[in-house]
Amino acid sequence: MDTKCAECDASIVVPEDAIVGEIVSCKECGAEYEVSEVKNGVAVLKHAEGVEEDWGE
């Protein structure tokens, strides 16, 4: 399930078993994406939220 990075256009490999919500990152520029949908074996990505001050355990 390869797709393109919206930041740098590099290929992003999305694992075949990826599920909605999973985070993938671009190996070239480090941009993080969240799988928002898997349709007909194709993953749709959206920008993942960045770390916020209230993130934690």
Place this chain on the structure above:
Amino acid sequence: MKLGIAFDRLRWEEKALKDEADALGVEASLVDAKGLIFDISKNSGPLIGDAVLQRCISHYRALFLARMLEGQGVNVINPYSVAELCGNKLATTMALSKAGVPTPRTRVALSSEMVEKAAEDLGFPVVLKPFTGSWGRMVHVVRDRPTLQALVELREELPNPIDHMYYVQEYIKRPPRDIRAVVAGDEIVASVYRYAPEGDFRTNVARGGTSKAFDADQSLQEMILKAARVVGGGVLGVDAMESPSGYVVHEVNNTVEFKGAQSAVEWSIPKKVVEYVIGTVRS
């Protein structure tokens, strides 16, 4: 029983919880909290489970979600009250102290004016922590007054007013490790030492800390379970340290991450968590 596992950033833990729920024959679903809307004027919203394991990484999202689910009558693990207490270090320290759970001496200064006095009362070095957040973020050992002044100057530049109040804690002279106990109800599911990576005093796995299982002695077990009860119980991560005068509990985590602890034990931590959740529904 229908189990919802609510998340806002899917981590290994949430997937492992889902896998274990599936293996135990529980109807479970992973639910992205970012995609939910609730009608709070009617206390209604999406029915994501009879029980919901609240696993949001954002403290405020976790709080709000728990509150709205409880409004629907859902059994939320952990409840809003627990999330609120654990998500605020000031409240956690006060609750632990009041209950007689040993915890590091802590001062709170409500402005930058009094932070040096607070540190002097405790004696340098001190540890400066944010009120909310974890993974060791913005946690600093402050060895002297000039360093404190520099850090306070930086904090005062931050836009959030909560950063302009100060939680100052005594520095515990501990071995280069601390203790993480994963608790589910009345059971310590795993207890591990967390070792700080080289060059850092913070032991957080998120900072590169590593875990090694150990058997907690009876006094530590009792302290851990008491700390968990004090905040209201549930599925928790209790953090403790070995101080020269004995164990101290310094934090209780509401949305415990256990990937590090899992790497150190042979049994399944998420399985024990799901079994606990099933038990809360049946009881």
